[in-house]
Amino acid sequence: MTLPELSRAPLSGAGGPAPVAFFAVEYEPATGEVLLLEQRKLPGEVVYQRCKKPDEVAEAIRAMVVRGAPAIGIAAAYALVLLARQERGDAKAFLLANGVASRILGQTRPTAVNLAWAIARMGRRAADVAKLDPEARYEAMREEAEAIHLEDVAACRAMGALGAPDVPEGATILTHCNAGSLATGGYGTALGVIRAAHEQGKKIRVLADETRPYLQGARLTAWELHMDEIPVEVITDGMAAHFMQRGEVQWCVVGSDRIAANGDVANKIGTYGVAVLADAHDIPFTVAAPWSTIDLSTPDGAGIPIEERSRDEVARIGEARIVADGIHCRHPAFDVTPARLVHAIYTERGVFRPRDGETPRALLKKD
Numbered sequence: 001m002t003l004p005e006l007s008r009a010p011l012s013g014a015g016g017p018a019p020v021a022f023f024a025v026e027y028e029p030a031t032g033e034v035l036l037l038e039q040r041k042l043p044g045e046v047v048y049q050r051c052k053k054p055d056e057v058a059e060a061i062r063a064m065v066v067r068g069a070p071a072i073g074i075a076a077a078y079a080l081v082l083l084a085r086q087e088r089g090d091a092k093a094f095l096l097a098n099g100v101a102s103r104i105l106g107q108t109r110p111t112a113v114n115l116a117w118a119i120a121r122m123g124r125r126a127a128d129v130a131k132l133d134p135e136a137r138y139e140a141m142r143e144e145a146e147a148i149h150l151e152d153v154a155a156c157r158a159m160g161a162l163g164a165p166d167v168p169e170g171a172t173i174l175t176h177c178n179a180g181s182l183a184t185g186g187y188g189t190a191l192g193v194i195r196a197a198h199e200q201g202k203k204i205r206v207l208a209d210e211t212r213p214y215l216q217g218a219r220l221t222a223w224e225l226h227m228d229e230i231p232v233e234v235i236t237d238g239m240a241a242h243f244m245q246r247g248e249v250q251w252c253v254v255g256s257d258r259i260a261a262n263g264d265v266a267n268k269i270g271t272y273g274v275a276v277l278a279d280a281h282d283i284p285f286t287v288a289a290p291w292s293t294i295d296l297s298t299p300d301g302a303g304i305p306i307e308e309r310s311r312d313e314v315a316r317i318g319e320a321r322i323v324a325d326g327i328h329c330r331h332p333a334f335d336v337t338p339a340r341l342v343h344a345i346y347t348e349r350g351v352f353r354p355r356d357g358e359t360p361r362a363l364l365k366k367d
Contacts, residue, residue, distance in 0.1 A: 004035055004048050011149045012186030021227060022046065024071045024182045025149075027078045029142065032085050034078045036066045039182060043223040053086075054079040054101040061115075062108040064214070068183020069257040069293055070152045073118035076105045077145035080122045084134075084141035091130035094137065098126045111266055111307045111334045112257040113295045118148055152185035155290040155348035159189060160196030163253065163288055163346040167197040167204060171250040174240060174278075176209040177268035178220035179255025179288065189255040189288040191224060193346060198230050205231035207249060211268060212237055213314045213331065237270050244281040252278045256289040256345075261361070263339030263354030264301030265289075269332055275341040284343040291347050294360045301336035309333045 003014055003021065007030035012023040026035045034051040040063070041047050049065055051057045057079035061072045080101060087097045102119045109115055122144060129140040167173065173194060180191030188195065197204055206225055211217035218234045225232040235243065243249050252274060258266040265271070265287050278285040298304055309331045315323035323329055339354035352358040 006030075006035075010186075011146060011153065012181065013153055014181075014186065022181065023186065024068065024184065025066055025075045025078065027081060027142070027145065027149075032082060034075060034082060036060050036075060037182065038065050039067060039220060040065060042182075042219050051079070052082065054083045055104060057082070058101075058104050058108050061105070067109075067216070068178065069112035069114040069255070070156075070184040070189070070290055071182070072109055072112055073114035073292065074145070074149050074152060074185050076108075076115055077118045077122050077148045079105055080119070080126070081138070081142045081145045084126070084138040088134045094134075095126060095130050098123065109307060110305045114257075114290070114292045117292045121148065149185045152290060152292075153187055156184050156187040156189055156192040157196075158348040159288045159290070159346040160187065160192035162351050163193035163286065163344070164196035164200055164202075166251075166284070166286065166344060167193065167202055168250050170203050172205050172207060172243075172248055174207045174209065174243070174249045174252045174274065174283075175221060176217060176237075176252075176254050176271050176274050177211045178216040178224070180221060180224040182220050182224060183255060188224075189290065190253045191221065193253050193286075193288050194225070194230065195228065198228070205233070207240075207243060208232055208234050209237050209240060209270065209274070210234055211270060213317075215317075216268065237273075240274055241277050244277055244283060249278075249281070249283055252283060252285045254285075254287055256287050256293050257334060258298070258304050259287070259289060259294050259345065259360065260298045260300045260304060261294075261296045261359060262300045263342060263345065263352070263359050264304070265337045265339070265342055265345070266301060266304045266306070266334050267337065269335050272335040272337045275337040279341050285337075285341055286344045286346065287342055288346040291349050291363075294347070296360065301338065304334075304336060306335070307333040 014023040036049045038047040125144040180188035208217040208221040311329040314329035342354040349363040
C-alpha cells in the first residue's frame, strides 16, 4: 500500500520510524486540500478523499468518511484552515465566515467533545489574527491546526507509554470499536496502548469486537492490527461474555468520545456492555483518551448528549437489507459507562483510576 504523495512528511508519522502505511487525516499545504482516508470503504479499498472546501469536510465527518473523536477534531481544524485560505476579506468578513463554518462543523457529531474543543480553539486563534493580512491570517490558522494534530500524536504516544505497563504479559486483550491510528492524528489511543505493549515485546493478542452496527472493530481495528503484525481475532459483540467466562480475556481497553467530570465514559454503543461483563468476570476495564476528551463542564454521564444515527445503518449491511422496510430501528451511536466500572483512564497528563474514586481533576495540577 502506497501513501498519497505529499509535499512534506505526514504529521501523523505515517511512513516514518515505526512506519504506519496509512493516515486518517492530513493537510496538504501545496494544494490547500484536506486528505481523508475513506474509512467506509475499508478494508476492501484504500482510497483518500480530497476536500477543498470546509463544507466538504463537514459532510465527510457527518457521513463517517473520517471518524474517531480526535480525528474529527483535527479534520474540523483543517476545515477552518481551508476557510482561512479562501476568505480574503477584512477582519469582519473573515470572522463571520469562520463562525458560520464552525457552526456547521459543530453540528456534524454532537457526542465527541474533541470536535467542539478543536473548533473553539481555532475560533480563539481566528479572533487573535483576524486583523492580519489574509496570507498571514491563513498561515497562523494553519500553524494552529498543525499544532492540534502534532499534539494529538504526542498525546497518543504518551498515553500508550502510560498504559502499556498495566498490560499483563501474555494477555489476550479485548477492545471495542476502533481507537487506533484511524481514529486519531496517529498511533491511536486504545490501540496506542496495545501498540506500546507490543513494542515492549509483550506477547499479547487481541480480540476485536465487530462493533455493530457500523462494524468499526471488524473493518478497521482488525485491519490496523493485522498491518502491524499484532495477533488479532474478530468476534461478534455477543461472543464477549463467552470468551470472558472461558478465561480467554485478561484485560480490556477502549477509547472514548467524551469523559465527564466524575469519570463516566461515553464511547461507541456496546462499550457499557463490555464494562459490565468485565466487572462480572473480574477483568480490568480501562480507557485511553487525550485530555481534550475530558469535559469538566459536564458533571456526569447523564449530561452527555447521545447521537442518534440513521435507521439504515442498523437495517442494512452494505447493500444487503437485513430488516424489512417499515420496521423501526433504534440507533444510539454511543452509551455511557459509569466511572465505578472503569479501572483506569490513561491520558497524556497521567493516569486516574475512577473505580478508586479518582476523577480527572486529580490531573489538573499538571497544567
